[in-house]
Amino acid sequence: MAVRFVIDQMNVSSEEFDSETVCVNFATGNYFGLRGAAASILDAFASPRTEDEAVELVVRHFQIDAAQVDTEIRQFIARLIGEKLLIEDQDQSDATHEATGLARQVSYEAPQIEIYSDLNELIMLDPVHEIDREHGWPLRRGDRNG
């Protein structure tokens, strides 16, 4: 049975701006700029889906020739998994999941992702409010270099 993946809702959040979508993974401390169909492909995993289901959803949304984009989309999904933006769904049952509306873009453009790690320390320290012990404690006084 094919594995279903889903956005790691606990640690990942994203927001669309004018020309790109900013995505943050609070667990890894990385943040991302998503352009082209990247955000739509990520959106496809708002509900748990297999890779095949997500590809079908994206192709249907953009009304494009699957053969032309299939490899590209699957390679991008692999990047999302590698960056831990997608995780395996804990419930791998065969239940039907709701269709996701991919409302971000009208025309398909190759997905692009830029990965930034320069603010790891800030992001992993839970910059908005209180610190969560589960995320670790970088830059502790006892652990500093030099």
Place this chain on the structure above:
Amino acid sequence: MQTRTPAISVIIPMKDSKSFILAALKSVLIQEITPHEILVIDDGSSDGSRQLVVDFNGGNRRLILLDGPGKGPAAARNVGLDRASGDIIAFLDSDDMWPRDKLAVQLARIARGPAVDMVSGFTQYFTDRLDMGLTPDPESVTDEMFHVHLGACIFRRSVFERLGNFDENFTYAEDVDLMLRLRDSKLPMTILDHVTLYYRRHDQSMTARYTATEKRDFHRALMRSMSRRKVDGRLIPLAPFSSLIERMPEP
């Protein structure tokens, strides 16, 4: 020739802080270097904390109580910034405290050079206590690290003249936005290897998760930083915060 100690304005936004505001004020008043003025901005308290400050003040001319516009901490701090007359600006949240040597240590760094526009330090976190002690009970301390806390920093006034005040469109993460603006501007800053803030952690926040508004505001702060740092479509990365830490000089 004696060097004049720069005038220090301390800005404390407050809303319904009756349990902690006096400890915060006392920690400022016992500083080894006396601030020029302490600006408490009451942003619509209804728990009696305003009267507590009035009664505590007892005619101390350095302590000035102002009214905030009721729009949250960013706008309240801006009221303080607009009123502040000091060369050095410091902030303290109404439920936190300063170590007694905070101002002395950070001002000494400014005087010592190399020139910096902002000096931060480490924050000591402690769990909630309702006593009036001005130093956390060692058993209540949970950790000590660098984090983006305004209360751990002091700023030259010129920072705000160059970067502007706090963005009042932020409900949360206005301090993150300011810190990123500061770093993106390449104004010199340093992080001292010394505790400069006691940060009170409240029980209800120990397991809190991000709300949608908090995420939105953090994203906005991040997006703005990304936009400022893009050159020919390429994002110029920032040096890690750890690269800014400097050891305290030998006594």
